[in-house]
Amino acid sequence: MNWRLLFCTLFWMLLSFMGLAQKPIGISRFAGEFKLDGVMDEAGWKSINSFPAFMHIPTVGDNPSERTEFWMAYDNNFLYVAGNMYDDPKGVQGYSFKRDDGAGNADWFGINLDTFRDRENCLSFFTLPTGNRYDFAISKDAQGNDGSWVNFSWNTFWDVAVSRHAEGWSAEFRIPFSTLRFQDQNGRVVMGLTFVRRISRKNEMITFPRISNQWGEQSFWKPSQSQEIVFEGLFSKKPLYVTPYLLSGLEQQNSFSQAKKSYQKNNKPTYNAGLDLKYGLTSNLTLDLTFNTDFAQVEADDQQINLTRFSLFFPEKRLFFQERASIFDFDFGNPNQLFYSRRIGLHNGEQVPILAGARLVGRAGKWDLGFMNMQTRHIASLPAENMGVLRMRRQVINQNSYVGLMTTSRLGMDGSYNLAYGLDGIFRVIGQDFLQVNWAQTFDRENNSNPDALSNSRVRLQWERRTIKGLGYNLTYSRAGEDYDPGLGFEFRNNYTRVGDRVFYGWIPKKESRLLNHQLGVTGYMFLNNNDGSTQSVEVAPTWDVSFKSNASAQAKTVYSFESLSDTFYLSDQAYILQGNYHFYSLSGFYQTPSVKMVNTRISLETGSFYDGQRVSVGVVPSWTLSRFFGLSGFIQWNKVKFSSRQQEYKAIISRLKASVSLNVKLSADAFIQYNSDANLISTNFRFRYNPREGTDLFLVVNQGNNTNRYRLDQELPIMSGRTILVKYTYTFVR
Structure with missing residues (x-):
């Protein structure tokens, strides 16, 4: 027996099992002149080989149903990407010109690029047959069902051109290396690459490299599964x-006049100017500076109905905070975070003026580095504040394990302060088993905490098996002290110990099945009071999740809940829940019709007992693509809670209607109308955008609020609660 050969074989199998055995592919230089027109007729393309293509959905490893060719090349200044998507021209679906519209019922082509080859983060560049640009950032190795790993608000500078022809469609990307942060070692650069093509009408995903589907429908987004590529020189x-x-703009507000005993309209002209600057300090570090920052063009938040005792969480949409935002992740279990960027420049839903700020992100040696400092202006309910964040993180042990630290500071000009620090690590133990550890402490003037105290501390341990096939689990222990209060973070509650989360078993059926995958599992958690060990909350929910090859999906679950209220919980002035212990049960589920269709809908239902009453919640989310120029989407959620024993009732409705018009890749307009019965408000957001090139934008934004119940207070309210009309122009100078 050749023991040396046996040892080498076993060692290679072990590396393959751990995801370490992958032969890098050298990327060819583009020879000659490149013309961005979506047609690969240049000599440079003809001199290099295309990458192979593999079916990912519905059947991993099969040959694609339509011929597919992927190319990549480069020169000193640009990365060139191309794809030939052969197809019946009548079957090609491309329904939006709008920037950053992924159009769930459209064909796609693009790449995921792990620029630092950290196997956890990547940048994604995609287009549709209409030629729009669709870019976003992925973090956390695309792990989790909540979608927190994708950042659709990230944008950068790049160009694309497409061509429709008798054999399908093709696309070319030109991505400046100056917009990508990466690490070169004497001119040698290693990245990770995944090509992705989608044939929408067939719900077919095609990739290079061949990627397992054991992580579900986000498998091909995972940077850890990308192909290692090398650039020389x-x-x-x-x-x-x-x-x-x-x-420039106009703000109109209605304020009550004691003299006239009525509301009077006040018109306030608005003029402003500011500056953003981005500079590459080194090959790996980017500095962003902002002066007199304004976010007038940012899309309005979706209204939410809150039937819990805790704060609502809203995602960050402001562009300044987007680049390499994953560096600043310090996760205690979504949405609990040591750092939450919406604490900066926002207070109780209103903008706080930002005088200036600096942001440094990138890599220093083996460390991922993030630094931020922002100075806000004084407003009536808040002093001027300086807010700072420092984040450092590096790879250890193996390519999927990391350790890091974070500090945050919030210093008020009135002498108030809040300081926090945290240490964290995520370790790939074996196979798909990961251990995550987080520890943090906070200090402020009010609590005067000390480093030895547990009351101002937060800890979390999580053991997770990342798979949807076979046995999977996510087991978590966490504890937050009574005085733990991250001034720049987000926490649902405090002074608790929590255990949970999910154990399941999953199946990936055979090729003939209509099912793509499905899982049976139990989700549950328990919150205990740290002071006396009493139970605060319990939830146990047997659940069935299923995805179909048609692109439809569904979920059904039964839920047992226990809540211990230490105080009265008010849903409204007319409906409340008294202090006490409550056991209640409910049924819930949803069905999502195939999003690849021109018209698709998601329907959800929850019904059952709710504390000492009964609850019914119905949600409908329709979407209708009329053409590549026009699309409609809606949302309506109806909630009814009835307490028969107390003759109380609470009803709440949220509805949204979004209309999107895109005449071409440069001109688009969106109208967004929301109704919130709980807030007695109809809000309207209209946004027109002219985007001739990346970095140059003209926005016209109109925001208006209207009162729906004008007689809910002693004094009759005006029809309009407020209106803002703004025109904003930005132009980027590039050197």
């Missing part, structure tokens, strides 16, 4: 982007 750039803005 490539050096990082140090770009400079200077983006001034000008803003």
Whole structure:
């Protein structure tokens, strides 16, 4: 027996099992002149080989149903990407020109690029047959069912052109290396690459490399599964982007006049100007500076109905906070975070003026580095504040394990302060088993905590098996002290110990099945009071999740809940729940019709007992693509809670209607109308955008609120609660 050969074989199998055995592919230089027109007729493309293509959905490893060719090349300044998507021209679906519209019922082509080859983060560049640009950032190795690993608000500078022809469609990307942060070692650069093509009408996903589907429908988004590629003779750039803005508008507010005993309209003209600057300090570090920052063009938040005792969480949409935002993740279990960027420049839903700020992100040696400092202006209910964050993180042990630290500070000009620090680590133990550890402490003027106290501390341990096939689990222990209060973070509740979360068993059926995958599992958690060990909350929910090859999906679950209220819980002035212990049960589920269709809908239902009453919640989310120029989407959620024993009733309705018009890739408009019966408000957001090139934008934004119940107070309210009309122009100078 050849023991040496046997040892080498077993060692290679072990590396393959751990995801370490992958032969890098060298990317060819583009020879000659490149023309961005969506047609691969240049000599440069003809001199290099295309990458192979593999079916990912519905059947991993099969040959694609339609011929597919992927290419990549580069020169000193640009990364070139191309795809030939052969198909019946009548079957090609491309329904939006709008920037950043992924159009769930459209065909796609694009790449995921793990620029630092950390196997956890990547940048994604995609287009539709209409030629729009669709870019976003992925973090956490695309792990989790809540979608928190994808950041659709991230944008950068790049160009794309498409061509429709008798054999299908094709696309070319030109991505400046100056917009990508990466690490070169004497001109040698290693990245991770995944090509993705989607044939919408067949719900077919095609990738390179061949990727297992054991992580579910987000498997092909995982940077850890990308192909390692190598560029030779490539050096990082140090770009400079200077983006001034000008803003003008009118604010109209109604304020009550004691003299006239009525509401009077006040018109306040608005003029503003500011500046953003982006500079590559080194090959790996990018500095962003902002002065007199304004986010007038940011899309309005979706209204939510809150039937819990805890705060609502809203995602960050402001562009300044997006680049390499994953560096600042310090996760205690979504949405609990040591750092939550919406604490900066926002207070009780209102904007707080930001005078200036600096943000540094990138890599220093083996460390991922993030630094941020922002200075806000004084407003009536809040002093001027300085807010700072420092984040460092590096790979250890193996390519999927990391340790890190974070500090945050919130210093008020009135002498108030809040300081926090945290240590965290995520370790790939074996196979798909991961251990995550988090520890943090906070200090402020009111609590005067000390480093030895548990009352100002937060800890979390999580053991997770990442798979949807066979036995999977996510087991978590966490504890938050009574005085733990991250001034720049987000916490649902405090002074508790929690255990949970999920154990399941999953199946990936055979090729003939209509099912793509399905899982049976139990989700549950328990919150205990740290002071006396009493139970605060319990939830146990047997659940069945299923995905169909048609692109439909569904879920059904039964839920047992226990809640211990230490105080009266008010749903409204007319409906409340008294202090006490409550056991209640409910049934819930949803069905999502195939999103690849022109018309699709998600329907959800929850019904059962609710504390000492009964609850019914119905949600409908329809979407209708009329053409590549026009789309409609809606949302309506109806909630009814009835307490028969107390003759109380609470009803709440939220509805939204979004209309999107895109005449071409440069001109688009969105109208967004929301109704919230709980707030007695109809809010309207209209946004027109002219985007001739990346970095140059003209926005016209109109926001208006209207009162629906004008007689709920002693004094009759005006029809309009407020209106803002703004015009904003930005232009980016590039060096």
